[in-house]
Amino acid sequence: MVVFDKPKSLADVPLHYCPGCTHGIIHRLVAETIDELGIEGKTIGVAPVGCSVLAYNYFTCDMVEAAHGRAPAVATGLKRSDPDNHIVFTYQGDGDLASIGMAETVHAAARNENITIIFVNNAIYGMTGGQMAPTSLPGQVTQTSPYGRDTNHCGFPVKVSEMLSQLDGAGYIERVAVNNVKNVRNAKKAIKKAFQNQIDKKGFSLIEVVSTCPTNWGMTPEKALEWVEEKMIPYYPLGVYKDRDADSKAE
């Protein structure tokens, strides 16, 4: 018998996210993972600045709200405080992680910091009302690229998973999406592995989750899911970009 319940690690409060936003799904996958691994009592989550700034209200484990982009540095402190007993994850959006917090992200990966990062990439700044993100697609219309992202003027999107996979320190990097059932199931598997890696002291894991923003993309939730399939995934191909564990076994 399959019982569909709310995970224990997700607080019984209404989420503030817009209709059709996939943050809710990703929160659920993280909470299910914490439940299944039985780590709620030792987990400390770090919330970012951005749409998921209030994530500290939604998870039932201990939570810390970080300054914009600094979550990996804060997580480093939380982890190093008691490496054997703290399971630490950050939950960050694309502006937070790939723009203002890029240095913290890269160096946490380079140090093989034994933390788990859930990186939600929806190609836009959601909370401030839809500005161009470091991951906005070429030609994408946003409030601060009203004529479409002109790559001659403001350059190209940052492919975080590809970039971090070049670092010797990064342990496990995978890009997933949550636009259909199959992808959600894969996303869950990746997130669970990223937490398991930390429990097993395998070092830095980052799961990039290609996500939606119907409100600021100016689309219905259904159309946004289609846009992920047609525009986002071709630019941000899904898959495992780095798995040191598997690589070393293969050798």
Add this chain to the structure above:
Amino acid sequence: MSEKVLMKGNEAIAEAAILAGCRHYFGYPITPQTEIAAYMAKKMPKIGGCFLQAESEVAAINMVYGVAGTGKRVMTSSSSPGISLKAEGLSYLAGSDLPSLVVNVQRGGPGLGGIQPSQSDYFQATKGGGHGDFKMIVLAPSSVQEMADLTIKGFDLAEKYRMTAMILADGTMGQMMEPVTLEAPSVNEYDKSWAVTGTKCDRKKNIINSLSLVPEELEKLNFARYERYKAIEENEVMYEEYMMEDAEICIAAFGIAARVAKNAINAARKEGIKAGLIRPITLWPFPNEVFKKAADKVESFISVELSMGQMIEDIRLASECKKPVYLCNRVGGMIPSPEMVLESIKAHYKGGTK
């Protein structure tokens, strides 16, 4: 270790921090304080502590924020330009009511400035140091011994009041060697029920947070924080008076400037000028009362500073502008000589108030 050892000021800070139970240090290299990081790098791995060189000052202060959230003693150190980078983190530490110890071994500014001693971060340290309404406890050592003692004191005050304590030293204090006695202090236990260490599934979750979107609630938090600050102003003021009993002209100076001032005062006394010194040890809370009282006795004040005149404003406020306050200063890494301070005393001394 209770015998006297010869140490650099920076090393004294590092050793004192370890004695005070600090086992986490995060920093980024910058002159003239890098000896602190070097000392920690050598010592921490041997005592089960954590030294980590951060990718930036910004990251270092946020690593401090992380450890502080777990209720453990943690510190970072830097020098002026690096402290500016830490300003964001200092504000978040204040907003989240987290204890931490931050050392600023000041150098000349603004901008990249120089690497020689300065006191020109006084405003930054005492008037907030970041966005929003907040204070830090600011301790100004004037000897290598005090570098150590105030570090120990700083950890205690930070935990007692759940805020940042800053050691505001300067390049001279950091680099000079003096004999120092170091002893492990008895560490006071404070409530840490707010810390995030994992709920162990036996308590409700804790949240370390400075976000408060409801204005009425954010206002309450600010008022409550300033109530705590008021208690600090009442209970934690520290200063030294030197030859103030019969003083007719009062020198005000902290850190290295106070040592220079003492020499000048001794010389002035030999020439029959009744000069004295008030040396604030806590720059915040500022020793207002002692200056207020002095204003009724002395004919004027001279603020000796390695800045363009920053503490002088607090002296004017504390003395309620009852007497003139003059400035005697060098900047850019220069230090006033005792002769220069003596000249200033002579220039402003009117021959006594009686």
